[in-house]
Amino acid sequence: MKAKSYAKVNLFLKIEGYKDGFHQINSRFLKVKNLYDEIEIKEADKFNIIGDFDCVLRDNTIFRAYLKLITEYPDIRDYFIGKEIRVTKNIPSGAGLGGGSSNAATFLKMVNSDSGLNLSLDELAKIGAEIGSDVPFFIYDFDIANVYGRGEIIEEFEEEKIDVEVYTPPIECLTADVYRMYRERYYNPTKSNFDKIPTLELLNNYKPEELNDLLRPALALYPELFKYKDGFFSGSGSSFFKLKQKDEK
Template sequence: MIRYRAYAKVNIFLKITGTRGDYHTISSRFMRVKNLFDTLWFEPKATPEFEIRGNFDCEVHSNTIYKAYKYLQSATRSDKLSTFFENHAICVDKQIPSFAGLGGGSSDAATFLRMCNEELELGLSVEELASIGANVGADVPFFVYGYESANVSGIGEVVERFTEPLIDFEVITPDIQISTPSVYRYYRENLYDPISAEEVARLESTSSRAILTSISPKEANDLYPSALGCYSELNEKEGWFFSGSGSSFFRIKEDTHG
């Protein structure tokens, strides 16, 4: 069976632009972490229930892969899809930490959708897959498109490739499980200050390396102060940027010494 890589991402910047109902709209630069990924593949099995093999800390029905399967099934009504998963399990070698701001669950779901489309020849376009993936989670479309770097806006559904060299990152993840809804809620109640359209345009046209070498971690990510306010056990790390709602920190690898 072919093995597929589900890469992690970091948010070079993440700025709140406003709200849409209960959601916050964002402007963010997502960049792939090339040395951190989960590996997914299919394996034959004997029982008909949908099966995910891997080290997960949630029930199957709560897993993003299972949700992706259900939305794909609903969108395609494919008998081939249903039959395949009566006879095959999806296997995941999990390396991306959960609840870490690295998009592991979203990347797994997106990679699963792409695997199904390719292996079962479902004939869906990448745009159709991204639309299905958006039902699973806001970050899924970025991973469906497979870009190394992209500007992501709206509530995550608008993904525009940003052409630039991929940066080699060092990533550390404190052992703190952060709730994204809690961080957003804290932001809305205590720190709400949407960025201007002019500032969005400036950030979205600036290279990731230039951003990381010109602004502070708290300026780069509106959710960083919110996460610090929510979680007293989360400590600032000098010179490290904060990814998504956390808890992971990252920096450019070649800037480290020793």
Template sequence: MIRYPAYAKVNIFLKITGMRGDYHTLSSRFMRVKNLFDTLWFEPKSTPEFEIRGNFDCDVRSNTIYKAYKHLLAATRSDKLSEWMETHAVCVDKRIPSFAGLGGGSSDAATFLRMCNERLELGLGVEELAEIGANVGADVPFFVYGYESANVTGIGEVVERFDEPLLDFEVVTPQIQISTPAVYRYYREHLYAPIGAEETARLESTPSRTILASMTPTEANDLYGAALGCYRELNEKEGWFFSGSGSSFFRIKDEE
């Protein structure tokens, strides 16, 4: 069976731009981590229940892959899809840490959508897949598009490719399970200061290497201070940037 990589991402910058109902809107640069990825493939099985084989810390129905399947099935009403998943398990070699701000669950969901579309010839365009993926999670569209670097805005549904060299990252993940809703809630209650349109435009047009060379980790990520406030056991790492709502830190490999 063909194996598909599901890459991690880091947030070069992450700035809150406002609120849309109960959701925070943002402007962020997502960049692929080329040396950190899960691997997905299909394997024949003998029982009809939806099956995910891999080291996950949640039940099947809470898994982003299962959620992606349900949304894909609802969108396509494909007998081919339901019959395929009755006879095949989704296998995942899990390497991306969970609760880490690296998008592992979102990347797995996006990769599953692309696998099904390709293997079963469902005929969906990337825009349609991204729209389905957005129902699973805010970060899923970025991974559906497969860009190495992109500006992501709105609540994550607007993804625009950013043309720049892919950087090589070193990533460390403290053994702290961070709740993304808790971090956003802390930010909203204690640190809320949305960025203006002019600063947003400046960041979205600036190369990632320049941003990392000119901003501090706290300046680059609005959620960093909120995560530190929520989780006292989370320690600052000098010279390292913070991805998403955490708990992972990253830096460019050639920067000592």
């Protein structure tokens, strides 16, 4: 069983407050269909998770999703006996593209279908939200959606199709550090109406710093980003993106 695990970009990201230990966001996520990891679940001698990960196994989002499943649904343990989860990584880490969250969501959906667990998307999203704030977006699999709260509130946003080109500098931005810098030096939560505005209007009329509250703290933490600063900033970085022209393939 194989599936693609897509990247995302934040078309805008505004921070509207801080509650229960989490920043409250108003953002719009776009699925990037030409950038994805690949996940395969196949029979093997023993349970294993294999991939070129940048963390120890206990911190891996797929492993954490596995632990959540066997804890909340003990009967599913039998499904994992003799299963190998192999991940081919293409989405860079520390890039603001949601690779780890996408992997967890894709894994949850694959297991849900293949094992006969048959949880609803809402139930899967609730599990996913405990693994990572971006996981629910990938569970619902919208092409584009407004995202609120800590990331658990997802509303599909219908508009004309847009495509982006993504560029990731050779710099890894640590999400927790960027948010901490935001709180310490740039904290100014305000309500935004960007979620009501079509994406093309936003990208054509606002500066990158206006669209993403994390750009300035990321630049302060990682000044080497300045030489790559071209286009709009995704998440906590380090990736930038531009609109792809319609005549580009």
